[in-house]
Amino acid sequence: MTETAIPEPTPEQAALFARVRRMMLIAGLTTALAVAAVLVAIGYRLFRSEGSVVGADATATLPKGARIVSTGLAGDRLVVTLDIRGVTEIRTFDAHTLKPAGNLKFVSEP
Template structure:
């Protein structure tokens, strides 16, 4: 069989090959860095989500005659809608610690 012999590259071609190799090396390193960053972010999120929630026993005192109309979870907040003597009130609590986060009252205009 006959072998095909590639001619020696010209100086311009050699410079072009070197430039392409350098660009491919940069692209490969950039890709490796991006993949490492994603893996680190995913590992961090998995590590942080593994923390156990703090168990709390809390009793929230409601005004006399108050009724709970509804409860909901919004993000990291627990939302409780109350009816207090005909006035609607929304109370929010931190879902992790159950500490009060805010209070919103609704009243009719006179």
């Protein structure tokens, strides 16, 4: 069998091959950069997370005659709505430590 000779590329073909190689290199580097960014973001999230929160026991004293109307979570805060003898009050606590974070009292105008 005779071997078929592969002809040398013309200068235009050689320039095209070089351009395609350059574009493939750019595409490969861009893909590698994107994958690295995703891995860094995932790693950051994993190592930054505080893990599971250990339950804390706390006792909050309420004024006499107060009743809890509702509770809820807002971000890192536990929100408790109280009715204290007709006056609405919202108390917020840190959800992780259960320490008081603030009070908001609503009163009617006289």
